[in-house]
Each structure stands twice: as structure tokens, then as C-alpha cells.
Amino acid sequence: MLESAQLNLAARPTMTDALDTLEHDNLGSTVYHLLCNALIQGKLKPGERLKIRELAARLGTSVTPVRDAILRLVQEQALAMKSARDIRVPHMTVARYLEIRAIRIKLEGLAAEMAAQNADAAQIALLEELVRQNEQALADGDTARGCDLNQRFHFALVDIAGMPFLQGILYRIWLQMGPLIADVYGAGGDDMLDFHYPVLDAIRTHDGPAAARAISDDILCGGQVILQHLQAAPAPDA
Amino acid sequence: MLESAQLNLAARPTMTDALDTLEHDNLGSTVYHLLCNALIQGKLKPGERLKIRELAARLGTSVTPVRDAILRLVQEQALAMKSARDIRVPHMTVARYLEIRAIRIKLEGLAAEMAAQNADAAQIALLEELVRQNEQALADGDTARGCDLNQRFHFALVDIAGMPFLQGILYRIWLQMGPLIADVYGAGGDDMLDFHYPVLDAIRTHDGPAAARAISDDILCGGQVILQHLQAAPAPDA
DNA sequence: GCAACAAATATGATGCATCATAATTTTGAT
DNA sequence: ATCAAAATTATGATGCATCATATTTGTTGC
Known part of the structure; x- marks a missing residue:
């Protein structure tokens, strides 16, 4: 499971604080890379379910960036949508x-x-x-x-x-x-x-x-x- | 340039009309595949700029699905974000x-x-x-x-x-x-x-x-x- | 007790309001 | 007329309200 490591981005009123000069990363990309790391490091187990709202609350953002990130991962099949509202880490065959x-x-x-x-x-x-x-x-x-x-x-x-x-x-x-x-x-x-x-x-x-x-x-x-x-x-x- | 071919999905109050049984495609995926076809068929020229609001208006949806689709294409580098609000078809080197x-x-x-x-x-x-x-x-x-x-x-x-x-x-x-x-x-x-x-x-x-x-x-x-x-x-x- | 139906909850999808900022236009001083 | 500063506009980012529906829970009749 993901640790409760916060993003703590909610505290920022604007988003022109730290890493915006070179990479114009948006929050969605940040969450995306966070989830990528979690996947690669095996912190997410096959079969584990992900919930957008829960992740958003955990990361301290709204659902929008989390949804962006998850949709991207679903597209490249790093995550799977078993049904319309059941997003899971897929099993390998x-x-x-x-x-x-x-x-x-x-x-x-x-x-x-x-x-x-x-x-x-x-x-x-x-x-x-x-x-x-x-x-x-x-x-x-x-x-x-x-x-x-x-x-x-x-x-x-x-x-x-x-x-x-x-x-x-x-x-x-x-x-x-x-x-x-x-x-x-x-x-x-x-x-x-x-x-x-x-x-x-x-x-x-x-x-x-x-x-x-x-x-x-x-x-x-x-x-x-x-x-x-x-x-x-x-x-x-x- | 994309033709003004409408999606005409705005007329649908719910989204359980046609192609929802087998593929639980959301609107974002539909727009994504639309843009993919446009790219592969050369309807979008290198250097051409895309605007989320304009596309949304053209396709008859809100900006959300268009944004979903464009972000996905940006991620896989089929589109490029030159700056934070300048999305273009990239040139090949x-x-x-x-x-x-x-x-x-x-x-x-x-x-x-x-x-x-x-x-x-x-x-x-x-x-x-x-x-x-x-x-x-x-x-x-x-x-x-x-x-x-x-x-x-x-x-x-x-x-x-x-x-x-x-x-x-x-x-x-x-x-x-x-x-x-x-x-x-x-x-x-x-x-x-x-x-x-x-x-x-x-x-x-x-x-x-x-x-x-x-x-x-x-x-x-x-x-x-x-x-x-x-x-x-x-x-x-x- | 159990099954079938109903209420409640959970959850992703969608639309949209608002914000920050980049691009553009206007305006005014020289 | 020119250039710079200010106002305006354009545009993606973010948050969030609402919707439809799947899932869960509770209730009721047998």
C-alpha cells in the first residue's frame, strides 16, 4: 500500500513555488509519477484496488489531478478498470x-x-x-x-x-x-x-x-x- | 485541421445509450481516439496548435473529456506542450x-x-x-x-x-x-x-x-x- | 432464519466556476 | 510616431457540485 506520505500541495495557494521553472508539471503529472514509483517499487500489490477520492484525500489534492493520473495509468495498462468504478493493479498473465x-x-x-x-x-x-x-x-x-x-x-x-x-x-x-x-x-x-x-x-x-x-x-x-x-x-x- | 465533425454527445442526458455494454469507454477515451485518428490520418499538421475550449465546443462536450484526451496524448508525446498553455502537434527531428x-x-x-x-x-x-x-x-x-x-x-x-x-x-x-x-x-x-x-x-x-x-x-x-x-x-x- | 426488495452509500463521469498567468491590445507620455 | 505600461483577453489548472449507477446495507414478508 502507499504510505500516507503527503504531497502537502494543498497548503500552496498558487502553484508557482518550487519546481515550476524548468518543468511545467501540473499536479496530475506529480501524482502520476508518485503512482509510477509506487508501482515500480512494488508498493502496490496485484489485485489491490485504488479509489480516486481516497487517494485525493491522502495526497491532499482534489480528485481532478488524481483522476488525471489514474486515467493515464489505465490507458497504458499499468492499472486496469475492471468495471466502470473498480480500478485495480492488474495481475500479470x-x-x-x-x-x-x-x-x-x-x-x-x-x-x-x-x-x-x-x-x-x-x-x-x-x-x-x-x-x-x-x-x-x-x-x-x-x-x-x-x-x-x-x-x-x-x-x-x-x-x-x-x-x-x-x-x-x-x-x-x-x-x-x-x-x-x-x-x-x-x-x-x-x-x-x-x-x-x-x-x-x-x-x-x-x-x-x-x-x-x-x-x-x-x-x-x-x-x-x-x-x-x-x-x-x-x-x-x- | 479537424473537420467540424461533431460528436453530438451533448444531446445525451445520460451516457448509457449506445456503446456502453462491452466497452465502458468514457467520453475522454472517445475524444482520445478521435484525436488519434486525426493524427494518424494527417489531419493535424506539425506545428498546429490545439485549444481545449475550442475542441470542446467543436465536439459538443465540456472541456473535461477533451482535457483528459489531450493530456494523454501529451504524455505519450503525440502532442507537445511547448509552454503551459501552448499545445501543439510536434515537429519530427x-x-x-x-x-x-x-x-x-x-x-x-x-x-x-x-x-x-x-x-x-x-x-x-x-x-x-x-x-x-x-x-x-x-x-x-x-x-x-x-x-x-x-x-x-x-x-x-x-x-x-x-x-x-x-x-x-x-x-x-x-x-x-x-x-x-x-x-x-x-x-x-x-x-x-x-x-x-x-x-x-x-x-x-x-x-x-x-x-x-x-x-x-x-x-x-x-x-x-x-x-x-x-x-x-x-x-x-x- | 432466509430471501427479496428497498434504502443508503460509494464512486467514477461530467460539466463548470474560478484562478493564475501568458499573450494581446489599448493607451498615454514623450 | 514610438515605445512602454496598463488593461484586457485567452487559456490551461484546479477544485468541486452533481449525476448515474454499482454496491452495500437494512427491512420485511414468508
Whole structure:
């Protein structure tokens, strides 16, 4: 569940206080990103119901921005409207997961390939640092942090690839997997990280195709645990 | 520009008249799909400005559903908010086009590959019919229809592939290209269609990799005209 | 006690009033 | 006539009242 972390925007009479100069974000976008984070971090469980009024009260805004945000998430299928007034975090199905996996292999493979071509020393160092921290998180048994670092590694590749449009697509895809991954990351944490080393090697040697293959391995093998979990759990209707 | 085609939904006191049983679409979604069609069919030109109140008046609804729809399109970058109250059809840049092209080759290649594996006789016949009609449209000099049939061919592949999630991703990608393609389809109509024949051949023989290569050729060669157009036109700021 | 109907509640959809601000026009001093 | 300041207008953002309906709860007859 979302923590009661307030937005505390209601106290602001106008909305020209803090972060308005560069990004002309409206409240709806703020709520949207808040919910995105909650989804990706697994704070919203599959099947959990969301109520617009309740969220609005929790966040200290009116229903309008919350409705904006939820409608956006429903559109991109990160949330599902089972009926006209029943908004829930959707369950993943096996078929859907396999489709997403195939798409990820293509797109993250592309990102890894371009990243291998482009990466400079500083960017490679950043990737190494992420892996190092992830190793530490696993050693500490901090699955939440490991999950977060795993995701950051994958998106660092897209960032290095210099493909902002691809980044948006992949972000939406990860949004789908967030509630699921958080559920099962603990079981397969090692597998998630082990396959990052071949990726790093390929990037260091600027071997694009090898990087793509390595990411493909990561997605296939690291996701094995997830797939087993899905096939085991009956996935109530969905 | 959008025609003055009305929605005429204002006349409905409640909204339980026609299409509510299966799809619990709200007005916002209706407006969204309307704008999507306008974008894909090139009825909205790059740089054109949209005004919420004006659209609402034109469509006979209040501003709320129009705002819903426009915010969604802004999120997926099919529309751009230059400033807080300046919503426009964005211009395509060369860099963005190249990125989208690389993504399309991966994703539509995947779709073609799966379609080649799956296609049954009826589905192959449908593809052939689309190509035939496209041939006819070109002969008639009907570029708008040719453009539409070209798009339908590409999406028929995704449909045959049986990948609904991929379909959504590709739809959003095509949304980006709609205003651009409509601008230059006339110049390269033949190139758009010629490369569909190798795709058909590969699908008939259920040769997945060949289908992927053929689609890649189609995207690369058919898009050549578009790329030249982009490099010629200075693309005002964007 | 249980089932069927009715009242009450909950909840998303829609329209709209109001606000803050950017864009535009008007006006007035030089 | 020109330019700058002020007034006006335009426009998206936000909040909220109201509506229709699904869901829940309560009541009543058997």
C-alpha cells in the first residue's frame, strides 16, 4: 500500500513555488509519477484496488489531478478498470509476460548494443558502480534496494545509448512488471545480478552484439524465477 | 485541421445509450481516439496548435473529456506542450526519426517473425487483399487511402502475430509518425508498397527471419523519402 | 432464519466556476 | 510616431457540485 506520505500541495495557494521553472508539471503529472514509483517499487500489490477520492484525500489534492493520473495509468495498462468504478493493479498473465519478455529482449538488446558503441569511461564506471552497490545490497539481504539497483542498471544502458524515446517505451513496460518483480525478487536476486557481468564486459570492449546477447541472457535467465512464480500462481481470472 | 465533425454527445442526458455494454469507454477515451485518428490520418499538421475550449465546443462536450484526451496524448508525446498553455502537434527531428526507425525495425521485425510462424490461409489472404487494394489506391492516385492501407498492412502483421501488448506500443509509435507520413506519402507511395511483396512471400512460406528482414527493408527503404524530407526541411526549433 | 426488495452509500463521469498567468491590445507620455 | 505600461483577453489548472449507477446495507414478508 502507499504510505500516507503527503504531497502537502494543498497548503500552496498558487502553484508557482518550487519546481515550476524548468518543468511545467501540473499536479496530475506529480501524482502520476508518485503512482509510477509506487508501482515500480512494488508498493502496490496485484489485485489491490485504488479509489480516486481516497487517494485525493491522502495526497491532499482534489480528485481532478488524481483522476488525471489514474486515467493515464489505465490507458497504458499499468492499472486496469475492471468495471466502470473498480480500478485495480492488474495481475500479470503468463502469455502477457512472455510477450513482454520478447519485446524487452529486442528493445533492451538494442539499447545495450548502442550503449556498447557509445559508452565512455565515465559511463562504464557508473555501470560498474551500480553493479557493485547491487552486490552489496544482495549481501545485506536488502531486496528492495537490489530490485531498485537492478532496474537502474537496465535504464542506465538506455541512457548511455542516448535513446530518449526508447526510454519512455521501456519505462512503461517496466511499469507493468513492477508489482510482479517486487513480489518475487527475493527468490532470484542472485540470478538477476550475475548476468550483469557479461553485459559489463561487452560494454567495456564496445562489442555491441555481445552486449545484446548478454542482456538477452539476463532477461531470459533472471526472469526464469518470475515465470515459474506465474505458472505456479493461478492468476485469479485477470 | 479537424473537420467540424461533431460528436453530438451533448444531446445525451445520460451516457448509457449506445456503446456502453462491452466497452465502458468514457467520453475522454472517445475524444482520445478521435484525436488519434486525426493524427494518424494527417489531419493535424506539425506545428498546429490545439485549444481545449475550442475542441470542446467543436465536439459538443465540456472541456473535461477533451482535457483528459489531450493530456494523454501529451504524455505519450503525440502532442507537445511547448509552454503551459501552448499545445501543439510536434515537429519530427532527424534524430528522433532515426531512433524511432531503429525501434520499429526491432519491434515490427518481431511482429513479422511471429506472424510468419502463425499465419493461417485466411490471414495470408487478408494480407494479400490489403496489398491488392493498396495497389489499386496507388493506381488511382489516392494517397490518403494508400497511406491508410499501408498502415493497416503493418498492423495486420502485429495482429496475426497475436501480440496485443506490442500492438499498443506500435500504435503509439505510429501516432508520432502520422502527421509526418501524411505530409510526404505522395512522394514515395511506390516505395512504400513494393517492399510489402517480399514480406508476403516470407509469410506464405512461414519463414520468420526472412519476414523480419523484409519488414526491415520496407522500413528502411520506404522511409528514405521521409528522411530526405526531414533533412531538407529545417524543422523550426522543435 | 432466509430471501427479496428497498434504502443508503460509494464512486467514477461530467460539466463548470474560478484562478493564475501568458499573450494581446489599448493607451498615454514623450 | 514610438515605445512602454496598463488593461484586457485567452487559456490551461484546479477544485468541486452533481449525476448515474454499482454496491452495500437494512427491512420485511414468508
